[in-house]
Amino acid sequence: MTDIRYWIWLGASLGYGSPALLPLLECFGDAEGVFNASDMALSEIKALCAAERKKLSLHDLSRAEEVADYCMHAGVRVLTVADEEYPQALLAIPNPPAVLYVRGTVPAWNTLPCIGVVGARSMSYYGASAACEISYDLARMGCITVSGMALGIDGVVAAASLEAGGKTVAVLGSGIDRLYPKEHKELYRRILEGGGVVVTEFPPYEGADAFHFPLRNRIISGISKALILVEGEANSGSLITARYAKKQGKCVFAVPGKINDKNSEAPLLLLKSDARVLTCADDIYDSFKEEYFASINPFALLPKTNVSVETVLRKYGVASGRDKPKEKKLLAKNTPHEEKSPLMERIRGFFGGAAKTEQDALPEKMCDAKSDDPTERRQMLDQTRRQLLGDAEYALYEKLSYDDPKHPDELTDERGVGEVASMLVMMEITGCVTLVSGGCYIKNEN
Numbered sequence: 247m248t249d250i251r252y253w254i255w256l257g258a259s260l261g262y263g264s265p266a267l268l269p270l271l272e273c274f275g276d277a278e279g280v281f282n283a284s285d286m287a288l289s290e291i292k293a294l295c296a297a298e299r300k301k302l303s304l305h306d307l308s309r310a311e312e313v314a315d316y317c318m319h320a321g322v323r324v325l326t327v328a329d330e331e332y333p334q335a336l337l338a339i340p341n342p343p344a345v346l347y348v349r350g351t352v353p354a355w356n357t358l359p360c361i362g363v364v365g366a367r368s369m370s371y372y373g374a375s376a377a378c379e380i381s382y383d384l385a386r387m388g389c390i391t392v393s394g395m396a397l398g399i400d401g402v403v404a405a406a407s408l409e410a411g412g413k414t415v416a417v418l419g420s421g422i423d424r425l426y427p428k429e430h431k432e433l434y435r436r437i438l439e440g441g442g443v444v445v446t447e448f449p450p451y452e453g454a455d456a457f458h459f460p461l462r463n464r465i466i467s468g469i470s471k472a473l474i475l476v477e478g479e480a481n482s483g484s485l486i487t488a489r490y491a492k493k494q495g496k497c498v499f500a501v502p503g504k505i506n507d508k509n510s511e512a513p514l515l516l517l518k519s520d521a522r523v524l525t526c527a528d529d530i531y532d533s534f535k536e537e538y539f540a541s542i543n544p545f546a547l548l549p550k551t552n553v554s555v556e557t558v559l560r561k562y563g564v565a566s567g568r569d570k571p572k573e574k575k576l577l578a579k580n581t582p583h584e585e586k587s588p589l590m591e592r593i594r595g596f597f598g599g600a601a602k603t604e605q606d607a608l609p610e611k612m613c614d615a616k617s618d619d620p621t622e623r624r625q626m627l628d629q630t631r632r633q634l635l636g637d638a639e640y641a642l643y644e645k646l647s648y649d650d651p652k653h654p655d656e657l658t659d660e661r662g663v664g665e666v667a668s669m670l671v672m673m674e675i676t677g678c679v680t681l682v683s684g685g686c687y688i689k690n691e692n
Contacts, residue, residue, distance in 0.1 A: 252277035253326040254449070255310035257344035259301040262447060262461045262685055265341045266293035267327070276328060277344070281305060295651055295682065316450045322422050323348040335360070339468040339494050343447035347422040350443035353390050353413040355469060359538045360415070361530060362392040362470030362491070364463075364484045365399025366477035366509050367567030371555075373477035373509060374566075376501050377402040378555040380474065383527035385412025386551075387542050392417065392470050394462060395434070395444070397427050397567045399476050399484075402555070404433060405562035408440040409553060415469065416444045419462040421452035432563030456667035457654050457685035460486050460674070467491035471534065474499045474524055478512030485512045486671055488521070497533060499524035624648055624691065631678050642669055643678060643689070651686030 256277040260266055269291055274280045280288075285303050288294060294302075317324055325332045325346045333355045336342040361384055365373055377399045381391050385407040393403040395416035407414035416437055420426045422444065425434055437444055447465065448458060463486050467473050473491040475498070478484035491498050498521045503510030517523060522533070531542055558564070632640055645657050654667040670687050673679045680690040 249278065250324050250326070251307050251310040251314050252281050253328075253345050254313050254324065255307050256280055257447070258309060258313075258449065259304075260298055260344065262343070262458075263341045263464065263681060264293075264298065265682070266291060266295075266298060267342060267344050268337075268340075269293045271327065277326070281307075297651070297686075313449050316423075317347065320423065320450070321349065322450070323352070325352075331356075333360075333469045335471070336465065336468045339464065341464070342468065343465065346445045346447060347449065348443060348445050349422055350438045351413075351441045352443055353415065355390055355415065358388060358390050358413075358541050359472075359530075359534055360390045360392050360470045362466050362473040362487070363399070363403040364393055364466065364473065364475055364478075364487050366479070366482060366484065366512075367396055367398035367400075368509070369398040369402070369477055369566050369568070370507070370509055372503065373399060373501075374402050374559065375555045377476045378406040378553060378558055380476070380501070380524070380527050381406040381414075382410045382553045384530060385410035385414070387527060387531060388412075389527075389530065389542065390415060392466055394419065394459075394466055395430055395437075396483075397429060397565050401430055401433055401562075401564035402558065404437055404442065405558045405564050406553065406555075408436060408442060408562065409558050414442040416442065417462050417466050417469070418444060418446035418448070419458040420446065420454040421448045421450045422446050423450045424453050426454035427565070429565035430563065436562050455685075457670075459483055460671050460681060461685060463487040464490045464494075467494055467496055470496060472497040472499060472530065474501065474530075475513050475516060475521075476501045477503060477509040479508050480511040480515060481672060482512050483671075485515070486674075488512070488516055497522065499529065501525070624689075627689070627691070634676065635673070635678065639669055639673060642666065643673065646679060646687055646689050648689045648691055651682050651688050653686045 270280050273291060274283050280302065285299070288299055288302055314324070316322070325348055327337065327342060327344060331352050332346065335355075363377060363381055365377055369377070381403045384391055390413045391403050391407040392415040393400040395401060395404055395418065404414045404416050414437060418426065425431055434444065447461070460483070463483060467487050467490040470491070473488060473496055475484050475488050488498050498516060500513035500516040500521045501524055502517060503513055505514065522529070524530070535542065631643060635643055642657060646652055654670060657666050670679060674681055677690050677692070679687045681687055
């Protein structure tokens with residue numbers, strides 16, 4: 247078996263979310279094979295960007311040795327893509343993490359149905375109650391719930407699953423030793439003690455950062471057989487997770503809410519597209535009973551056991567974004583002209599179905615235009631996106647290129663990195679930009 251240091255080195259050298267991982271392993275076999283590959287051999291891997299080739303060519307294991315030593319002494323497991331316990335569903339996405347840092351009890355996520363449940367940080371009582379009841383019943387049915395341990399709905403999901411005596415997976419947007427949010431210190435402890443598991447692709451010592459969360463979201467949806475969205479605004483991270491789920495071919499469910507409630511925007515947008523309505527855990531059973539009949543026990547729901555959301559929140563130390571107004575400090579405080587932005591309208595169009603007017607449909611028509619000249623095609627794409635994006639978004643878009651990935655840190659101006667990262671995420675939803683390895687972005691050529 248390949249020394250774990252080589253896998254840690256490979257994950258760090260490629261950066262997060264690299265599409266080059268699987269091509270490298272296909273060519274060189276394992277992480278040690280990549281480590282020993284010549285610069286000439288690496289140059290043949292088209293999925294590698296210049297920065298990744300440079301890091302790989304250094305053949306420096308010193309940082310990997312530090313991380314491996316920490317994990318050994320801190321009780322942190324390192325699962326690699328070559329391990330049997332690695333979640334095999336992640337191998338079906340285009341950019342799986344090379345390694346997962348794990349604390350807790352690894353569940354049978356390769357045989358039991360994993361159901362992702364995400365939602366608003368600033369949850370309402372309705373949203374908290376719905377997430378609690380649904381997650382509680384999913385856990386009693388034998389499903390493994392997957393969420394992000396964020397404030398609000400994510401925390402409710404983990405807590406309710408544990409209260410039911412079930413298994414839950416919390417995917418962090420930081421290193422395994424860097425708890426975020428800090429309000430969920432008690433929940434973190436409860437997950438580990440209750441037979442759950444905390445996982446992350448970010449190595450120890452890595453703090454939470456704005457660009458980490460979209461990367462984390464692809465893992466939540468990647469592990470999950472289906473994704474349930476409970477609450478969220480139109481520009482929420484929950485919609486990012488739903489987008490990843492749709493691209494990964496997963497079933498997406500949404501819990502309906504009040505039509506005039508901000509927290510209902512994301513679920514209603516999904517329901518206007520091809521998402522399925524979900525009102526209880528039985529809807530999951532009905533969708534997957536043929537595939538998981540042997541592992542899901544719907545009769546465990548009988549007799550019905552009442553669960554109090556207030557008790558669960560208090561017992562497991564679940565906090566809401568409403569309790570901490572500054573919780574979103576890592577994200578944009580004010581996305582310019584959010585409600586009236588052409589970008590936000592396109593996001594609604596992405597999840598809400600076909601464009602309703604000729605003007606709305608124009609960007610798709612222009613993107614479909616064929617040209618044998620790559621330069622001409624890029625110019626056409628830039629013109630299309632000039633119509634789509636507002637002034638602030640397009641100014642940021644112009645700082646990017648089609649070939650040279652840039653990190654949000656390189657794109658900051660009077661706006662902080664959090665706001666820049668949030669704008670980039672919104673542009674990713676509509677296909678203007680693409681997230682590549684290392685949390686960097688390029689213009690999307692498709």
